[in-house]
Amino acid sequence: WSEMTRQRPARAEAVRRGLNAGFSPALARELGDAVPAEVTEREVPKWLAATLEQRLVVADMDSIIDRGGVYALVGPTGVGKTTTIAKLAARYAMKHGVKRLALISMDTYRIGAQDHLRAYGRILGVPVHTAHDADALRDVLVAIGNKHLVLIDTPGLGQRDDRVAEQRQSLMANNVQRLLVLNAASQAEALEDVVAVHRAGGLAGCLLTKIDEAVKLGSALDVLVRHRLPLHYVANGQRVPEDLHLPNRAYLIHRALRTAPAAPYVLRDEEIGFAAVGAPRELQPVPAAS
Numbered sequence: 001w002s003e004m005t006r007q008r009p010a011r012a013e014a015v016r017r018g019l020n021a022g023f024s025p026a027l028a029r030e031l032g033d034a035v036p037a038e039v040t041e042r043e044v045p046k047w048l049a050a051t052l053e054q055r056l057v058v059a060d061m062d063s064i065i066d067r068g069g070v071y072a073l074v075g076p077t078g079v080g081k082t083t084t085i086a087k088l089a090a091r092y093a094m095k096h097g098v099k100r101l102a103l104i105s106m107d108t109y110r111i112g113a114q115d116h117l118r119a120y121g122r123i124l125g126v127p128v129h130t131a132h133d134a135d136a137l138r139d140v141l142v143a144i145g146n147k148h149l150v151l152i153d154t155p156g157l158g159q160r161d162d163r164v165a166e167q168r169q170s171l172m173a174n175n176v177q178r179l180l181v182l183n184a185a186s187q188a189e190a191l192e193d194v195v196a197v198h199r200a201g202g203l204a205g206c207l208l209t210k211i212d213e214a215v216k217l218g219s220a221l222d223v224l225v226r227h228r229l230p231l232h233y234v235a236n237g238q239r240v241p242e243d244l245h246l247p248n249r250a251y252l253i254h255r256a257l258r259t260a261p262a263a264p265y266v267l268r269d270e271e272i273g274f275a276a277v278g279a280p281r282e283l284q285p286v287p288a289a290s
């Protein structure tokens, strides 16, 4: 590593900045390897920001609201699915009125879970339909007729829950596009796990919530970049509908790279070296015997 720092200081600087911003070692290494020879150490911050901006996939502006479709918001409990549906519904209502908007709740496991969405539906003047399984969903979709935008709220399922596959099948059987809701304040590896489980069958993209609570955006953006998940909206608070925004790539990347780690989390040079080049064999974790 010290050899590399000496020979390719720009590469070392890119890896250091990536890791300190909370990006994964895998992506930090990849970025380090991608630093062109002519980029100097001083130019690295600018190069890094531009490269990450380029690699963060953002969906066409407001395409869900403007193009419409049938979408379900999926993801773990408490990430903000119901609140985000309310925000999207309000955003749609402000732009296009409510006549061609429909809301469906599939959150029928927990007592009172639908009341939350119903309350928002009442405020907007949009009825909230319920469907507990694939057949019921098909019936509701037929009954509501030809709507421009249909938003489906789903129960939060832990990514280890067997019902994730069942839920995916119910939605796919009805040609519902799935949007994954990710809490930006979650642990990096939890986000990775959530994406790994939900991406099967293809996701229409994702929404990033709670960016107001996230100390760093690096982990969330890292997952989006590595999985090339198109980002549709970001949410930065509880207020409906104000706290929903179109993603601004430059802002998100700037915020991710700007945040200095808290003292206990600052990596030392030799630690950055391990991440960058891979730990020596004797320090690598022993693979689990299974």
Ligand SMILES: Nc1nc2c(ncn2[C@@H]2O[C@H](COP(=O)(O)OP(=O)(O)O)[C@@H](O)[C@H]2O)c(=O)[nH]1
Pocket (backbone or CB within 6 Å): 076, 077, 078, 079, 080, 081, 082, 083, 084, 156, 209, 210, 211, 212, 213, 235, 236, 237, 238, 243
């Ligand atoms: N700080 C913050 N809180 C949010 C955001 N989005 C949702 N919440 C809150 O997170 C909690 C769970 O939201 P909810 O929509 O019920 O999550 P669900 O279980 O995925 O449906 C509620 O208290 C919301 O007000 C956000 O962007 N920022």
Ligand SMILES: [Mg+2]
Pocket (backbone or CB within 6 Å): 081, 082, 083, 107, 153, 154, 155, 156
């Ligand atoms: Mg909910």
